[in-house]
Amino acid sequence: MKQIINESLASLESYIESKHWKGYDPYDAMNSPLLTLCSLNNSLLRTVYTQALKRVPINLRKVLWIKKGYNPKGMGLFLASYMILYKNTRSEEYLKKAQFFINWLKDNSSDGYAGRCWGYNFPWQSRAFFAPAGTPTAVNTCFIANAFLDAYQILGDEKYLEIARSSCDFIIKSLNIYKTGDGKICFSYTPFDNARVHNANLLAASLLTRVYSITGEDALLDYANEAANFSIDYQNSDGSWNYGLESYQNWIDSFHTGFMIESLYDYARFSNRLNIMEKVDLGIKYYLRNFFSDNGLPRYYNNRTYPIDVHSSAEGIIVFTKLRNLDMNNLNQAKKVALWAIHNMQSRKGYFYYQKHKYYCNKIPYMRWSQAWMFKALVCLAEASGMISTV
Helix, strand or coil, rough: CHHHHHHHHHHHHHHHHHHCCEEEEECCCCHHHHHHHHHHCCCHHHHHHHHHHHCCCCCCCCCCCCCCCCCHHHHHHHHHHHHHHHHHCCCCHHHHHCCCHHHHHCCCCCCCCCCCCCCCCCCCEEEEEEEECCCHHHHHHHHHHHHHHHHHHHHHHHHHHHHHHHHHHHHHCCCCCEECCCCCCCECCCCCCCEEEHHHHHHHHHHHHHHHHHCCCCHHHHHHHHHHHHHHHHCCCCCCCCCCCCCCHHCCCCHHHHHHHHHHHHHHHCCCCHHHHHHHHHHHHHHHHEECCCCECCCCEEEECCCEEEEHHHHHHHHHHHHCCCCHHHHHHHHHHHHHHHHEEEECCCCCCCEEECEEEEEECCCCHHHHHHHHHHHHHHHCCCCCCCC
16 A cells, blocks of 8 residues: 555656646636637626636647646645655755745735635626636635645744734735624635635634634634624534535535534634544544445535546545644545555556546546645655655
């Protein structure tokens, strides 16, 4: 097992570095000048083009004049991964690569908001509004700010803590805040919507609490408590969460469930609200029972298997690895998920496929969605298993 995981990680690392961490994304259709023109500024057409290109197993992006690019969330995931590799090896080569991501992210944050924040390198259409490229999101900002916190805690440079602290200002001051009548809140997904989405809200709560654990600012903890309490109230009795509160957001999927569990776990640790671990335990039991087969195969939804998405594998590895202290069987589960993904979703060229469907496989090597997530997942697993020094 150790050899398989090490070889897989080395092969993936070689692939992503050969592409200089630049690539396509499942949702980058509106980076096509042709599709943008044909969309006629119509939200329905933009949605149709995006969903169609995402589902086609043949990569048409060159024909559609879509260029490869750096994705901010992907760059944040790579930064977090290379910091783990540097921490365990003290290799100057890993530090040099990490510095590349630090500099890129500093230079490519979104302007005009209360603090440091990041969006995507493509425009995207939601049900409620159209987001131009660079529109910052709570999700992207939290993942990237956490990577800067990793850099701060490993390298000791206060500049990286300042960046993460600045991202807290974006969350508190630039996002819209839904308030209940009993002291609970929900942060919006972007500054331009009022969506109540639990993974974004809990990610925000966990980041605020992690920064609080370093700076001791009670105001950050107060916001985090109010946000966490909101989403805790909406955890179903079986341990699951619906994606969001709107009628069209009542699905339950694998990787968003993983984000919620992971965020709630971090929130509980950093806030020292250890009684919340009961909610985490309920969530992880649901997650394992409903989203993973005995051999590590990940299900996309709680009520059906297909599409089998490598993003679900990656988040499963990360969640089970992170929560290994709650139950040592979680680390074994992470290894099962990793081995299934390696044997069934990794190309001989090193990259991971996007999705397996019942009758076909989409093998397009998306950089952010597939490679960045699997790289972080395998690095986390390698560290937890004491494998990194041999990578």
